[in-house]
Amino acid sequence: MKIQEIREIIKLVDGSSIDEFSYEYEGVKVKMKKNGLGNAQQPSQTAIQEPQFANAEEMPTTKPAKETELIKPVIEEQTADLPGADSDYHKILSPMVGTFYESPSPDEAAYVQVGTKVTADQIVSIVEAMKLFNEIEAEVDGEIAEILVKDGQLVEYGQPLFLVKAN
Structure with missing residues (x-):
């Protein structure tokens, strides 16, 4: 379990x-x-x-531990001092609790890498929750500045996944 x-x-x-x-x-x-x-x-x-x-x-x-101790510190730690987290950067946040995947399958290339130009409706990753694979879109036009999580990592609701330098 x-x-x-x-x-x-x-x-x-x-x-x-x-x-x-x-x-x-x-x-x-x-x-x-x-x-x-x-x-x-x-x-x-x-x-x-x-x-x-x-x-x-x-x-x-x-x-x-208590449920409130499990979630809140993780989100606070990961949003506190993000490099380049100023007004020029857009944070793509996880819309749910789940597992982060950078590619559609293990044998395929990642959707994006640092430096990849993206459009607002472009898929940048997947978050799997309860056997459902949810596509995460860039939300803004720009360039991927940083990938904040690793492939296969558990992510929390509202956790930053990417920093995008908006156009």
Whole structure:
């Protein structure tokens, strides 16, 4: 089970009226329990039991935390000091949480590279979410100044993917 799948489950459980959730698949066990609202001053939070993995290959490299701690720091870190992130550059942001791919398939060339001239409706990458491949367009006419993520990297909603020097 991937961290992203755990995050999705957390969102669903947190937004629902259920108080406890257990899931087991191929040796992976996930159990979540919302804290009770006995004390009105403490907000309800989703608790995560450490997933148990059948082998080391399935184990994620990061330890899950509260959902708000998983997403916000990533976006803040990656947008804080982008090189050349001034008014001459347009940031192409990820419209969703998913996996970034620079080419339509592993055996094909990347859609764009640094220095590639692009038009607003030109496809620059793909973000795969839940087995759906979503084409990402340049949004502006210009030149790719920087590619901010690596092929196969997990990306968050709103995370900058490219810097484009607008015409």
